[in-house]
Amino acid sequence: xxxxxxxxxxxxxxxxSKDFSSVELTKACLGQIEKYDKEINSYITVCNExxxxxxxxxxxxxxxxxxxxxxxxxxxxxxxxxxxGIRTTAASKVLENYIPQYDATAIAKIxxxxxxxLGKANCDAWAHxxxxxxxxxxxxxxxxxxxxxxxxSSSGSAASxxxxxxxxxxxxxxxxxxxxxxxxxxxxxxxxxxxxxSRYGIVAMASSLDSIGHxxxxxxxxxxxxxxxxxxxxxxxxxxxxxxxxYAKGIKNGIENxxxxxxxxxxxxxxxxxxxxxxxxxxxxFESLGANIINVSLPHTEYAIACYYIIQPAExxxxxxxxxxxxxxxxxSYFGKEAKRRIILGTYTLSAGYYDAYYKKAMQxxxxxxxxxxxxxxxxxxxxxxxxxxxxxxxxEKVNDPLKMYLSDIFTVTANLAGIPGLSVPAGLVDGxxxxxxxxxxxxxxxxxxxVGYAFEQKTKHYKEKPKL
Amino acid sequence: xxINISKVSKLANIILTDEEKTTFEQQLSxxxxxxxxxxxxxxxxxxxxxxxTDLENVIREDKTxxxxxxxxxxxxxxxxxxxxxxxxxxxxxLL
Numbered sequence: 001x002x003x004x005x006x007x008x009x010x011x012x013x014x015x016x017s018k019d020f021s022s023v024e025l026t027k028a029c030l031g032q033i034e035k036y037d038k039e040i041n042s043y044i045t046v047c048n049e050x051x052x053x054x055x056x057x058x059x060x061x062x063x064x065x066x067x068x069x070x071x072x073x074x075x076x077x078x079x080x081x082x083x084x085g086i087r088t089t090a091a092s093k094v095l096e097n098y099i100p101q102y103d104a105t106a107i108a109k110i111x112x113x114x115x116x117x118l119g120k121a122n123c124d125a126w127a128h129x130x131x132x133x134x135x136x137x138x139x140x141x142x143x144x145x146x147x148x149x150x151x152x153s154s155s156g157s158a159a160s161x162x163x164x165x166x167x168x169x170x171x172x173x174x175x176x177x178x179x180x181x182x183x184x185x186x187x188x189x190x191x192x193x194x195x196x197x198s199r200y201g202i203v204a205m206a207s208s209l210d211s212i213g214h215x216x217x218x219x220x221x222x223x224x225x226x227x228x229x230x231x232x233x234x235x236x237x238x239x240x241x242x243x244x245x246x247y248a249k250g251i252k253n254g255i256e257n258x259x260x261x262x263x264x265x266x267x268x269x270x271x272x273x274x275x276x277x278x279x280x281x282x283x284x285x286f287e288s289l290g291a292n293i294i295n296v297s298l299p300h301t302e303y304a305i306a307c308y309y310i311i312q313p314a315e316x317x318x319x320x321x322x323x324x325x326x327x328x329x330x331x332x333s334y335f336g337k338e339a340k341r342r343i344i345l346g347t348y349t350l351s352a353g354y355y356d357a358y359y360k361k362a363m364q365x366x367x368x369x370x371x372x373x374x375x376x377x378x379x380x381x382x383x384x385x386x387x388x389x390x391x392x393x394x395x396x397e398k399v400n401d402p403l404k405m406y407l408s409d410i411f412t413v414t415a416n417l418a419g420i421p422g423l424s425v426p427a428g429l430v431d432g433x434x435x436x437x438x439x440x441x442x443x444x445x446x447x448x449x450x451x452v453g454y455a456f457e458q459k460t461k462h463y464k465e466k467p468k469l
Numbered sequence: 470x471x472i473n474i475s476k477v478s479k480l481a482n483i484i485l486t487d488e489e490k491t492t493f494e495q496q497l498s499x500x501x502x503x504x505x506x507x508x509x510x511x512x513x514x515x516x517x518x519x520x521x522t523d524l525e526n527v528i529r530e531d532k533t534x535x536x537x538x539x540x541x542x543x544x545x546x547x548x549x550x551x552x553x554x555x556x557x558x559x560x561x562x563l564l
Contacts, residue, residue, distance in 0.1 A: 101541040195522050208519060237527040238520070306506045317481060326556050328545030332482055340483055345497055347481040348472050361507055363517030368510070370518055402496050403503060419521025443522060 004028040005164040005466070008073060008221035015062055015072045022062070022072030025167075026055035026116050029074045032165045033118070036469050039146060042160035044079050044137045045087050046119035054116045061114065069228050071114030076160045076169035079120035080127055081107050082201040086117070090203040091135040092125040094323050094334040104201025105233045106170065106212055113228040118166055122156030125336050126320065127172055127205045129153045130180055130408040133399055134338040141395070142184060143467040144433055148392040151181030154215070158185040161215050163469055168216045168225055172202060174209045175308055176387070176412025179424035182215055183387035183436025186426045186465055188222045188453070189215045191412075193443045194419035195240055197226075198233035206315035209308075209416040217463055219425060219453040223247035226446060242444055250447055251454040256290030258452065261380035265301035266411055271389045274430050279386050282427050282437055282456075286384065289455050294380055298372040301414060303365050308413040309406055310349050310362035317346025341402060370418040373442070382452050383440040386411055387424050391433045415440055423449040426462035434465075472497050 003025045006014065014020050030048055037043055051074065058072035082088050082100035084107075089095045103111065111117070124134035132140040132155025140155040142148040143163040150159040154171030158181030161169045171178040173191035182189025190213040197212035204210060212229065216222040230244045262283065267276065283293050320343055325331030335343070349358035376383065389410060398405040415422040420443050427437040437456075441448045457463060474490045474497075485493065539552055548555040 098545055101537050101544060193522070195524075208521070234529060238522070238524060240522055240524055300510075303507055303510060306504045309500060310504055310507075321482075326546065326548070326554055327542075333484060335483065337489070340485065340489065341493060341496065343481045343483055344472070344474065344477050344485075344493060345500065348477045348497075351477065351480060358504070360517055361512060363519055364512035364515040365507055365510060366518040367515050368512070370521065403499050406500070417521075 002028060002164065004032045006167065007217045008168050008224055009218070011073055011167050016067060018062070022055040022058040022116060023052060025072065026051050026074045026118070029118055029166050032163065036163055037165060039141060040143055040159050040163055041138050041140050042122055042156035042163065042165060043076065043119045044089055044091060044122050044156070047086060047117060050086070051116050051118050058114055058116060066114070068114035069224060070110060072116060073114070073167050074116045074118045075110065076118050076121045076157055076166040077107065078123050078154050078157045078169070078171050080123060080172055080203040081170060083107055083117065083120065086120065088120065089137070090126050091123045091137055092334070092336065092339065093136045093330060095329045098329050102201060105198035105235055106202065106229050109229055110170070121154070121160055121169060124153035124155065124338070126203065126316070126339050127153040127174060127177055128316070128338045128342055130176065130405055131393070131398065132156070133395065134336060136336050139395060142392050143469060144185065145392070147394055148433065149184070149395055151184035151392060153177040154181050157215055158182055158187060158189070161185070161187050161217065162467060168214060168221060170214045172205070173211045173213050173416065174205045175312060175416050176409040178213045178215065179387050179412050179422055179436070179438050180409065182424040184392040184434060186434035186463065187215050187217060188219055188426070188463065189213065189424040190222050190226060190446070191415060191422045192226065192230065192446060193421045195238045196421070196444065196446065197229045198236040198239050200233055200235035204319040206312040207319060208315060209312060211416065219423070219450055219457050220248055220251060222423070223251055223450045245447055247446055247450055251450045253451050254290070255286070255452055255455045258291045258382070259294050259380040260286055260291045260452070261294050261296035261376055261383045263296050263298045263301065263376070263383060263385055265298050266385045269389065269410065271386060272391065275386060275389070275391070275435060278428055278430060278435055279437070282384065285456060285459055289459060296376045296380060296383065298376060298414065300365065300368045300372050304369055304414045304417060305407060305410055307362045307365040307369065308409070308417060310358045311366065311417070313342040313346035314350050314359050315346070316342045317350065366417050369414055373418045373420055377442045381441070382445070382448055385438055385440065387436045387438045391430060391435065412438070419443055421446050421449055423453045425453045425457055426465070428460070428462050429465060472501070
């Protein structure tokens, strides 16, 4: 087995028992990037030199007995995270030469935990997209089929991990941008509860929805990573003082007698029939693990995309107003088409005379959507649902039809509107393409999601399937 | 529903080509028509949600801390003068 395809847990064990060094592990990832990334295009910037320097430092720390949680582990970082001294573009030409003078809190925590940053991962510019095709640095390809999209917006983070070019990667999820690419690339992706991980220093998209998460090969790896990033940050007032448990601790408790809800609105919604069949098999697996499957209703689901496409562009137009080309970056003529489209839409819905009809109305509907989940969780422990109504689509298929592209997020935006966490876990392959399921729970229930996800993963082992590059 | 693209792009400080104006007008009206769906819902007495985790009045001690040094803050600008950002005049003298 190649070092670069190890799980985080295996890599950490190997490093600590000195089976291999962080330099060897890092070189294996960099070698894989060198070999395959011309085609996959999952990185915007690769930091060969800095990564190897950090790996050497990690090796000497390991010798000294340091066992920091991510020590010597090579990771890819979505290019939305500010990294001190490393170019941070948000995949937009507006920031093509921008070099941050400080680290995002999540980066500071990851560095502090000993991680080796391999480079900055490609994504839809400003995280606007479901396919990765809105990047000003070219689209990322799906490693499972290079004619297909890897899912977005955290396209490069997912594709890079699925192609064994890193051991874990970071992403952001405002309407599905972690769960969709995780599902399309056969890896595990977490959208944490809103506020669980600090947003400070991460290029803001829609501030009331942005969730800072990550991709790993396994559920246990994912919990180990959240142990590092979660927690209160004085630089982000929306991070509450809620204790951070050891997320990896209870994952093996099993799911016998847990009540797993299945929302009928997600099943009767024009899903691709092959995916409906696969999802029925998923429910059978859960039953065989001892869980009770309970039908639930989230009656306002059909309004979620409409609600989201008012709130999100409105907040986008406000957040992107800061890019004036004066203090840093290029001027506003450098914005790509999708950013312009969202700025125009958001400016319109917030403009005088339209605010009540659009933004306020959407915030009221948001209350109803949030309440749907609160009501459902009174009777169940978690929800299991599909991530996407379709398989990964062909590159170019939806680029000229923004509404069609927006509707790809139909099963994912609800979690962002309600602020709840969602964990995407591999559920098998159809026609050689990966399919994921998402496990949703009440706010701050990440421990439960990991427990449910782990039981399913260990029973089915879909994560062991790898693409042929 | 139709957006007055020229007016809105001016508000947003975005310059659009004529071609962009035409496509955006068509695409955005399609999106707005879809959004109209929300009017099916009666939201008369529903409170709006702007923050999902119920935090209120998050405060901190009013203490200063060192910030980035001036030189670092200016490191990404194309236009500076004597340690300041240099911009075009915003206000002009009224004649």
